[in-house]
Amino acid sequence: MGRFASTASLYEHLRPPYPSDFFHRVARKLGLSRESSLIDLGTGPGLLALGFGPYVGRVVGVDPEPAMIEAARRAAASAGQALTLIEGKAETLADDIGSFDVVTIGRALHWMDREPTLARLDRLVARDSAIVICASFSATDGSNAWLDGYNEIRRRWSPTRLWEEAGRGTRTHRDLPRFFRGSAFAPTELIAVETRHAVSVQDLTQRVLTYSSSSPEALGDNVEAALRDVESHLASFHRDGAIAETIVSTAQIVTR
Structure with a gap:
């Protein structure tokens, strides 16, 4: 069983959502059309694949976790979208x-x-095309007064090894120039969309279980x-x- 198997049923509903304006802005920036094709690596329950689906003609999602593939399949059927x-x-x-x-690629x-x-x-990206590294997260600028205490409790209950792994993941996402150094690719423009919504105490509490470092497993x-x-x-x-x-919600555009 993969590390996200126990989170699949919660992930798509409880993680910070990508707003519709995010997909619209990224699609417009990239000039996407029904002639375009998109592949989402580490697709999870298909949040990015289905969000960009209306802007392209072909969408493929890839994930190593069978439970996530099944969640993405159900979500695509519910949305009436074709998703390979x-x-x-x-x-x-x-x-x-x-x-x-x-x-x-989301946070994967x-x-x-x-x-x-x-x-x-290098093989997947067509000529003059792009990689888009995406994330959606609670703002860390102080506007979410509850966040620091929330993350401290997560850290306290998480196994140390998994919490350290999560920290390395965050650093990788923030230091994309280092990841792509020496390759044919380099980060260029960053698109950021800020939104506000209300989340129930129950859902925000349960969100803890969607992270690998504090999953049920x-x-x-x-x-x-x-x-x-x-x-x-x-x-x-x-x-x-x-x-x-x-x-x-952020989209770091990476090009050759």
């Missing part, structure tokens, strides 16, 4: 898959082996205790059971 799904790692995709106008790059991933991207017998700790912390921040959250 491949269970496997980005690094080992078959050569005959061809090239694409856009390659998207740090799970991929750098050298084989760069070699595969990682927490084991401590799941209920950890959730009680988080819920207790959030109690002083909600109004009528809901908490205001500022979300930042």
Whole structure:
């Protein structure tokens, strides 16, 4: 069982969402059309693949976790979108898959082996096309007053090894020039969209379980205790059971 198997049923509904304006702005910047093709590596439940789906003609999602592939399949059916799904790692995709106008990657790059991933991207990215590294997260500028305590509780309950892995993942996402150094690719423009929404205390508490470092598998017998700790912390921040959250959604465009 993969590290995200126990999070698949929660991930698509509880992670900070990508707003519709995010997909519109990125699609417009890249000049996407129904003639365009897109492959989403580490697709999870298909958040990026389905978000960009209306702007392109062909979408492929790739993920090594069977539970995530099944979640993406259900989401595509619910949305009435055509989505080709491949269970496997980005690094080992078959050569005959061809090239694409856009390659998207969410918060998955740090799970991929750098050298084989760069070699595969060199084949996947069509001439004059782009890689788009995406993320959507709670703003860390102080606008989410509950966030620091929330993350401290996650750190306290997470196994040290997994928390350190999560930290390395964040650093990889922030230091894309280092990841692509020596390759044919380099980061260029960053698109950022900030939105606000209300999230229930229950959903924000349960969101803890969608991260690999604090998944049900990682927490084991401590799941209920950890959730009680988080819920207790959030109690002083909600109004009528809901908490205001500022979300930042980013797309780092990477080109040859």
